[in-house]
Amino acid sequence: MATKTVIPFGPQHPVLPEPVHLDLVLDDETVVEAVPQIGFIHRGLESLVDKRDYKRFVYVAERICGICSFGHSLGYSELVESLMGFQAPERAQYLRAIFHELSRIHSHVLWLGLAADAFGFESLFMHSWRLRERILDVFEACTGGRVILNFCEPGGIVRDVEATELDGIVDMLATWRGEYGQIANTFLNDSSVRSRLCGVGHLSREEVIEYGCVGPMARASGYANDIRLAGIGGYGHLAEFAPVTSDEGDCYARCKVRVEEVLQSVDIITELAGKIPEGPVFEDIKGKPADGAEAITRVEQPRGEAFYYAKGNGTMNLERFRVRTPTTTNIPGMAMALRGCDLADVPNIIMTIDPCISCTER
Amino acid sequence: MSVMDKIASSKRESFITNSPWIIHYDAASCNGCDIEVLASLTPLFDVERFGVVNTGNPRHADIFLVTGSVNEQCKPVIEQIYNQMVEPKVVVACGICACSGGVFKQCYNTMGGIDQVIPVDVYVPGCAVRPQALIDGVVKAIGILRAKREAMLDGKPVPTPALRVGAELEVVRHSPDDEPAPTGADASDAAKETK
Ligand code: SF4
Numbered sequence: 033m034a035t036k037t038v039i040p041f042g043p044q045h046p047v048l049p050e051p052v053h054l055d056l057v058l059d060d061e062t063v064v065e066a067v068p069q070i071g072f073i074h075r076g077l078e079s080l081v082d083k084r085d086y087k088r089f090v091y092v093a094e095r096i097c098g099i100c101s102f103g104h105s106l107g108y109s110e111l112v113e114s115l116m117g118f119q120a121p122e123r124a125q126y127l128r129a130i131f132h133e134l135s136r137i138h139s140h141v142l143w144l145g146l147a148a149d150a151f152g153f154e155s156l157f158m159h160s161w162r163l164r165e166r167i168l169d170v171f172e173a174c175t176g177g178r179v180i181l182n183f184c185e186p187g188g189i190v191r192d193v194e195a196t197e198l199d200g201i202v203d204m205l206a207t208w209r210g211e212y213g214q215i216a217n218t219f220l221n222d223s224s225v226r227s228r229l230c231g232v233g234h235l236s237r238e239e240v241i242e243y244g245c246v247g248p249m250a251r252a253s254g255y256a257n258d259i260r261l262a263g264i265g266g267y268g269h270l271a272e273f274a275p276v277t278s279d280e281g282d283c284y285a286r287c288k289v290r291v292e293e294v295l296q297s298v299d300i301i302t303e304l305a306g307k308i309p310e311g312p313v314f315e316d317i318k319g320k321p322a323d324g325a326e327a328i329t330r331v332e333q334p335r336g337e338a339f340y341y342a343k344g345n346g347t348m349n350l351e352r353f354r355v356r357t358p359t360t361t362n363i364p365g366m367a368m369a370l371r372g373c374d375l376a377d378v379p380n381i382i383m384t385i386d387p388c389i390s391c392t393e394r
Numbered sequence: 395m396s397v398m399d400k401i402a403s404s405k406r407e408s409f410i411t412n413s414p415w416i417i418h419y420d421a422a423s424c425n426g427c428d429i430e431v432l433a434s435l436t437p438l439f440d441v442e443r444f445g446v447v448n449t450g451n452p453r454h455a456d457i458f459l460v461t462g463s464v465n466e467q468c469k470p471v472i473e474q475i476y477n478q479m480v481e482p483k484v485v486v487a488c489g490i491c492a493c494s495g496g497v498f499k500q501c502y503n504t505m506g507g508i509d510q511v512i513p514v515d516v517y518v519p520g521c522a523v524r525p526q527a528l529i530d531g532v533v534k535a536i537g538i539l540r541a542k543r544e545a546m547l548d549g550k551p552v553p554t555p556a557l558r559v560g561a562e563l564e565v566v567r568h569s570p571d572d573e574p575a576p577t578g579a580d581a582s583d584a585a586k587e588t589k
Pocket residue numbers: 095098180423424425426427428461462488489490491492496497520521522523
């Protein structure tokens with residue numbers, strides 16, 4: 033039997049924008065086992081609920097992750113609202129959905145770029161990030177921030193987005209879509225991309241369910257769980273859409289699901305902007321969370337389902353705040369997909385789960 | 395200019411200061427600053443046109459961009475990357491987390507800014523740091539890189555800022571009766587309240 037080698041991968045590695053460490057046990061060029069080790073960016077921000085009151089904690093919650101920052105402020109705001117038995121104004125709900133979809137586009141296009149970088153397609157990376165800047169321009173014009181927006185708060189939305197601005201967003205997306213179509217075409221049809229992604233890191237539908245994968249990773253294996261359409265934290269009642277799924281379960285399918293979800297998000301935004309009601313966007317929440325009151329909520333982040341929990345203790349501070357993020361539940365699936373792959377495919381498989389380590393470790 | 399002068403001045407001029415290579419490491423950050431570091435390499439801001447190249451290898455890098463605050467687990471990694479870089483080298487702290495700990499300062503697992511672990515030459519504040527500010531910081535870093543290189547050529551000790559273990563960042567007051575300037579998350583809160 034050949035001797036086994038252990039190769040350390042990370043925490044500092046050119047394809048990883050964030051630190052995660054993997055011990056890759058190799059038999060020749062084949063990975064036998066991958067042992068993940070995390071904790072490099074654990075900050076312990078859940079404990080800050082002791083120091084900030086429940087309204088100001090939204091600024092910390094937003095900084096759980098800089099990529100899905102809007103999603104986390106949305107999740108926290110909905111959590112506090114359900115803890116206080118409060119409902120955000122309807123216009124605010126629409127605006128939240130629109131901005132959440134915009135941040136999904138920004139996150140997916142960012143990911144497409146990083147994935148292109150991981151399989152060595154430098155110009156595709158540059159083009160993806162060029163397109164992403166156009167979405168950031170919308171954020172900057174509407175909220176003042178590029179990645180950290182401070183836009184969503186318990187009680188609604190900080191600033192109303194006027195009808196002319198919404199029309200501008202829709203027009204921009206219509207032209208953007210054409211340009212995006214070109215890079216989407218390269219991602220889906222280019223032979224060099226296909227040869228790096230097809231058949232790599234396969235997970236079947238049963239495996240995905242067994243390891244508890246969520247988001248695009250689960251949908252790429254034919255398991256249609258989309259929290260936007262299911263129960264708490266969804267907005268399937270605002271717009272009409274169906275989950276994007278694919279049956280192959282390999283890296284190419286995960287890429288394809290994300291490419292298509294971007295187009296779906298554009299449609300959702302166009303639909304919502306067409307029927308958004310008039311009205312206020314912010315109402316102040318009065319009072320303190322009751323002692324022992326508990327609440328949960330879920331949000332479909334770009335990477336999958338995020339779960340939020342809070343408990344009140346009768347003061348302005350929360351007793352406990354907890355968030356379980358999608359990457360946490362996707363890491364076991366990634367470790368299984370890495371088994372038996374070639375060493376050269378490791379960066380691709382790691383990238384296609386879209387790891388967000390700062391969410392995972394908080 | 396005589397030939398000898400030309401040789402002497404060409405020794406002084408270096409491609410290092412005209413085309414610095416950068417390495418980026420994410421200490422305990424929220425990602426916001428990391429993607430802004432990457433964004434400044436991509437077409438809209440495109441620092442590559444100034445010869446700034448991103449590298450993954452510490453031994454090739456001249457400028458070390460660090461984002462985020464420090465915790466016990468990433469401390470040895472940062473020290474290792476810093477020690478593997480060859481002199482002259484410059485450290486840029488990107489974002490308010492890297493400068494002082496920022497919004498995470500009071501978290502139990504955060505030691506504070508990068509200057510608790512390695513000497514920092516340039517502080518670029520902002521949450522998230524804007525690419526424009528980042529490019530400005532890198533330009534400042536190039537000046538420092540040049541000064542360090544001159545010192546090495548003259549055989550003098552390389553000027554390195556001190557560590558600030560346990561030290562607080564100074565609070566700049568504009569007039570004696572000003573309120574203390576807020577930092578980090580408080581700053582964004584204050585900005586919000588004045589809206
Ligand atoms: S400074 Fe702000 S955006 Fe940057 S890492 Fe810290 S919290 Fe995130």
